[in-house]
Amino acid sequence: MSRPRLMIPGPIEFTDEVMAEMARPTPSHVDPGFIDIFGQALEDLRNVFLAGPDYQPFILAGSGTLAMDSAVANLIEPGHRALVVDTGYFSQRMADIVQRYGGEVTLLSAPPGETITPEQLRAALTQKTYELVTITHVDTSTGVLTDIQGLTAMAKHAGALVIVDGVCAAAAEELRQAAWGVDVYLTASQKALGTPPGLGLLVASPQAMDRWRNRTTPVGSYYSDWGYWLPIMKAYEARQASYFATPAVNLVMALAVSLRQILDEGMDNVFARHVRLSNGVKAGIAAMGLDQVPTDLAHAAHTLTCPRYPEGIDAGFLKYVREEGAILAGGLHPAIKAEYFRIGHMGAASRSDVLTAVAAVEAGLRRAGYAVEPGLALAAAQAELG
Ligand SMILES: *Cc1c(COP(=O)(O)O)cnc(C)c1O
Numbered sequence: 001m002s003r004p005r006l007m008i009p010g011p012i013e014f015t016d017e018v019m020a021e022m023a024r025p026t027p028s029h030v031d032p033g034f035i036d037i038f039g040q041a042l043e044d045l046r047n048v049f050l051a052g053p054d055y056q057p058f059i060l061a062g063s064g065t066l067a068m069d070s071a072v073a074n075l076i077e078p079g080h081r082a083l084v085v086d087t088g089y090f091s092q093r094m095a096d097i098v099q100r101y102g103g104e105v106t107l108l109s110a111p112p113g114e115t116i117t118p119e120q121l122r123a124a125l126t127q128k129t130y131e132l133v134t135i136t137h138v139d140t141s142t143g144v145l146t147d148i149q150g151l152t153a154m155a156k157h158a159g160a161l162v163i164v165d166g167v168c169a170a171a172a173e174e175l176r177q178a179a180w181g182v183d184v185y186l187t188a189s190q191k192a193l194g195t196p197p198g199l200g201l202l203v204a205s206p207q208a209m210d211r212w213r214n215r216t217t218p219v220g221s222y223y224s225d226w227g228y229w230l231p232i233m234k235a236y237e238a239r240q241a242s243y244f245a246t247p248a249v250n251l252v253m254a255l256a257v258s259l260r261q262i263l264d265e266g267m268d269n270v271f272a273r274h275v276r277l278s279n280g281v282k283a284g285i286a287a288m289g290l291d292q293v294p295t296d297l298a299h300a301a302h303t304l305t306c307p308r309y310p311e312g313i314d315a316g317f318l319k320y321v322r323e324e325g326a327i328l329a330g331g332l333h334p335a336i337k338a339e340y341f342r343i344g345h346m347g348a349a350s351r352s353d354v355l356t357a358v359a360a361v362e363a364g365l366r367r368a369g370y371a372v373e374p375g376l377a378l379a380a381a382q383a384e385l386g
Contacts, residue, residue, distance in 0.1 A: 005326050005327065005356055012191065013349070014194055030241035037256045056233065058230075061248040074225070077102065077217045078101070081132070082130060084098065084107050086108060087136050088112065090136050095134075112333050112336050132163065134163045137164050145302070152180050163186070172303045173271065185203050188201070191303070196254065274303060274346060278300075279385075284378065285307045285361070288377045289310060290307040293306035293340050305345070306343075307341060308339055323364075329342040359377075
């Protein structure tokens with residue numbers, strides 16, 4: 001029997017070409033062939049984020065949380081004020097990191113399932129001045145999408161730097177880093193970027209690099225300090241050997257393949273495919289009579305779907321879904337954890353993957369005792385998928 005598809009909000013299914021790179025003999029981190037691959041990956045990352053040539057990419061061994069740590073550790077100084085746009089679980093983590101480095105946090109919190117509008121942010125920014133605003137592009141615990149273009153414009157207008165946690169959004173949701181003025185956009189390898197877990201990635205604007213250069217206090221983390229990493233990233237891009245701490249060589253090779261696949265598809269096509277797949281899943285879920293955590297589809301993510309369990313069903317039903325061919329995730333947001341589940345559909349996900357997931361949810365619900373007419377959900381999904 002074929003194995004079930006991994007359709008959680010990361011890690012995801014990776015392409016055969018990406019997995020083949022993981023199995024290659026590991027070269028030296030200063031092998032000329034590897035230096036070229038790392039240099040190309042840095043250049044491609046900039047292009048995936050639609051950042052400018054003067055934006056600085058970093059590829060680090062670690063997870064998405066390290067990318068968050070790296071951004072905050074380098075841009076916050078003790079006593080700085082940060083406004084954290086809070087749309088769920090990972091916004092709270094960002095607030096904790098800011099506090100760990102001595103920043104003062106103000107939370108602008110949305111109830112679970114709701115977003116924060118640019119107008120709400122504008123109002124909050126008139127109360128106080130902030131050195132930093134942080135935003136989560138897609139909150140993985142609620143499936144809520146924020147308006148990065150609108151929110152960033154408000155924050156920049158108020159003179160703050162903007163860090164966006166794009167871990168569940170990068171290479172899937174529309175993002176134009178340079179045009180929208182995002183100072184740091186960060187992600188992890190295992191989500192839509194399509195590479196096994198183990199890399200934290202960020203791209204910083206010239207203004208963010210200036211803020212870091214003009215610090216009056218040392219960076220409070222040793223491993224995250226851009227003072228060590230900037231020369232390394234610059235050296236790889238200049239195709240020169242250098243060393244601070246050993247890079248995750250095979251992961252970087254796999255990442256380079258995935259970035260190439262993403263850029264070959266084209267960013268506008270990548271964004272449009274995620275919208276299409278998401279519409280298909282959401283239509284299928286609605287056809288089964290299930291509600292979703294985001295209170296309005298206009299602010300629902302395109303990388304995952306968060307259906308609420310219908311009456312009489314709980315997380316126990318996910319084992320049936322797995323037997324029917326799709327591994328899905330339970331809830332994550334502490335306030336509503338037991339009320340919903342999550343379907344990831346990002347990265348290399350295809351039309352047939354999302355149809356598999358919808359069919360597996362339908363069959364799983366029936367096996368758990370919830371009456372749903374066979375085929376209705378698939379028809380609704382197919383109507384959206386075309
Ligand atoms: C997954 C995720 C993270 C954490 O990434 P790790 O790789 O698990 O450290 C942070 N933010 C968001 C939005 C995420 O989805």
